[in-house]
Amino acid sequence: MGERGDGYNSAEMLKKNIISPGLCSGCGACVGYCPYIKCYGERVAVIHDCKITDGNCYRICPRASTNYDLLRRDTFGPIEFDLVLGNYEAIYFARATDESIRSRGQYGGVVTALSIFALETGILDCALMTGGNYTQAKPFIAADAGDMLACAGSKYTAAPNLSLFQEALKKGYQHIGVVGRPCQSTAARKMQQAAEIKGEKISLIIGLFCMGSFSPDFYQLIKDKKLDGYEKMDIPGDIKFARGNKETYLPFDEMREYVRDSCHICYDPLSELADLSVGSTEYDYGWNTLIMRTTKGSNLVKDAAARDVIELKEYPGDRLPLLKKAVFNKKKRVLERPDAKYLELSDQEKEFFLVTGGDI
Ligand SMILES: Cc1cc2nc3c(=O)[nH]c(=O)nc-3n(C[C@H](O)[C@H](O)[C@H](O)COP(=O)(O)OP(=O)(O)OC[C@H]3O[C@@H](n4cnc5c(N)ncnc54)[C@H](O)[C@@H]3O)c2cc1C
């Protein structure tokens, strides 16, 4: 295995160790790198017994062994990390200033506003995003503001956006953005740090918060329950479907069995390796929580705020312990699972979650 836990291996091993046991997160990263790996909707499959042992597919998979210590150091440099929230320069509440973006966005529309701003200022020439809607998500290469606006809104399934990376390269894009779930942010960072597979063409990673996504069977369920005629879906606790003033809820417990197996071993609810991480505020759904992680991400936010593209307000001090507690508990639960074998962490980090950090 390589130093970064990114050891080469074959597509056959990807099938045996990750896809067949149900550990695939549906990120899509491996798909673009190999003609024998295909996406069928949100299911990823190896269609030929490829035994090449230096396969990039295995190397970039976020469920193949993943050395977070080294990935963090490669991303942020040799600094002391916040083991719970990951590295960050600042954390804010934020929202798009443009009302038309806010009305299409999941919460404050910050992801859409910042992506469009990155495009308009030349940081990106396209971004791998998720189009469609909650009744059928669709990976999409968004190359103008209209495309990006059309991708606004969360689809709570595992759209394999990264499967489009090779297509974006073929189309000649040089500065490719990734907007994705934390598993996709990890895969994108693994890709980015492997220059020989053109990962350096990934210019910005905007990671979402994510506590879980639903399996493709979810689509049939919402059809069967006649919940496919709404405009928007959200998970403020139970599952909410809304159109105008009309709302209906599905108890989360009824949906628990639809959460992908891979999500139960996911150690990264906040896209720790992204340039910027964006989630809900958990109480004011017109705003986002925005975590500025890298200097590149922070500069983008500062420029966007200076030009009135987004509005920032102070992150309330009383929310930080709540966010930390939720993330701490998730990481602890994952470390307690015997099947979370892909994780390579320092003894100090494991001890923090399993032994000493209980007063977080
Ligand atoms: C599966 C999933 C689970 C989530 N769980 C949580 C959670 O537990 N807590 C929390 O605070 N936030 C969670 N989020 C993030 C939240 O739903 C919003 O995406 C985030 O707050 C950004 O809001 P926004 O208004 O800026 O988004 P918008 O401006 O509307 O932009 C949303 C962006 O998300 C992308 N996107 C949509 N669906 C997907 C998908 N399935 N995979 C990858 N990218 C996608 C779109 O391309 C779009 O660019 C989750 C998101 C997803 C997709």
Ligand code: SF4
């Ligand atoms: S997690 Fe991503 S890289 Fe790994 S097998 Fe699934 S789609 Fe491929």
Ligand code: SF4
């Ligand atoms: S919980 Fe983790 S594995 Fe599941 S979709 Fe979210 S980031 Fe990916």
